[in-house]
Amino acid sequence: SQELEQSPQSLIVQEGKNLTINCTSSKTLYGLYWYKQKYGEGLIFLMMLQKGGEEKSHEKITAKLDEKKQQSSLHITASQPSHAGIYLCGAAPYNFNKFYFGSGTKLNVKP
Amino acid sequence: GAVVSQHPSRVICKSGTSVKIECRSLDFQATTMFWYRQFPKKSLMLMATSNEGSKATYEQGVEKDKFLINHASLTLSTLTVTSAHPEDSSFYICSARERRGPGANVLTFGAGSRLTVL
Numbered sequence: 255s256q257e258l259e260q261s262p263q264s265l266i267v268q269e270g271k272n273l274t275i276n277c278t279s280s281k282t283l284y285g286l287y288w289y290k291q292k293y294g295e296g297l298i299f300l301m302m303l304q305k306g307g308e309e310k311s312h313e314k315i316t317a318k319l320d321e322k323k324q325q326s327s328l329h330i331t332a333s334q335p336s337h338a339g340i341y342l343c344g345a346a347p348y349n350f351n352k353f354y355f356g357s358g359t360k361l362n363v364k365p
Numbered sequence: 366g367a368v369v370s371q372h373p374s375r376v377i378c379k380s381g382t383s384v385k386i387e388c389r390s391l392d393f394q395a396t397t398m399f400w401y402r403q404f405p406k407k408s409l410m411l412m413a414t415s416n417e418g419s420k421a422t423y424e425q426g427v428e429k430d431k432f433l434i435n436h437a438s439l440t441l442s443t444l445t446v447t448s449a450h451p452e453d454s455s456f457y458i459c460s461a462r463e464r465r466g467p468g469a470n471v472l473t474f475g476a477g478s479r480l481t482v483l
Binding site: 285287289293294295296297299302340342344346350351352353354355356357358360 | 397399401403405406407408409410411414422456458460462470471472473474475476477479
C-alpha cells in the first residue's frame with residue numbers, strides 16, 4: 255500500500271502567520287491531492303498536483319509537488335481562523351484502484 | 366460540479382442489527398467508489414474499493430462478512446454493517462471516482478455517515 259506521512263501532526267498558529275504542512279510518500283506519486291476536513295464532516299477538495307515541480311495556488315493556499323514526485327507541501331499565507339481544520343493529503347497508485355490518505359494535520363488558528 | 370449523496374448522515378442502531386449506508390453519484394457515472402472509516406481524531410482509513418458489477422476489494426484487516434459492499438450500478442454503492450456492535454460505531458465516508466480524461470481522475474466525497482451502535 256502507499257504510505258503517506260504528514261507532518262506536523264498538529265499545528266497551532268497565530269492569525270496572520272504563515273505555515274507549511276508536508277506530505278511524504280513511500281512511492282512515486284502519480285497524483286497528489288490535498289483536502290480539508292472538519293472532523294466528522296465531509297472533505298473539501300483543495301488541489302491536485304500531477305507533474306514534478308508543479309505548483310498551484312488558490313486564494314492563500316499554495317501546494318507544490320517536488321521534482322521527484324515523492325513529497326508535497328501545502329503552504330498557507332497569512333492564516334485566518336477559517337483555515338482551521340484537518341488537512342489531508344491523498345494519493346492513488348498508477349491505475350487508481352485505491353486511494354489512500356495521509357495521517358492528517360490538525361490546524362488551529364488563534365484569533 | 367459533481368455531487369455524491371451519502372445517506373443516512375446519522376444512524377443509531379441496536380447491537381446485533383444491520384445497517385445499510387448508501388452512496389450515490391448524482392450527475393456522473395462512477396465506475397469506482399471507495400469506502401473509508403474514520404476513528405476519532407484519526408485520518409481516513411480505506412476499507413474497500415468498490416467496482417461496478419464486480420466484487421469489492423477489501424483492505425487487509427477489514428472483515429468482508431462484517432462490511433458488505435455492493436456496487437450494483439454506475440451510480441450506487443452500498444455498505445452494510447452486519448450484526449453491528451458498539452466497536453463498529455464510527456464515521457463512514459464514501460467517495461466516487463470520475464474520469465475526466467486520461468490521467469485526470471477526480472474524487473468526490475459524500476458528507477459521511479455517523480453510525481452509533483448501542
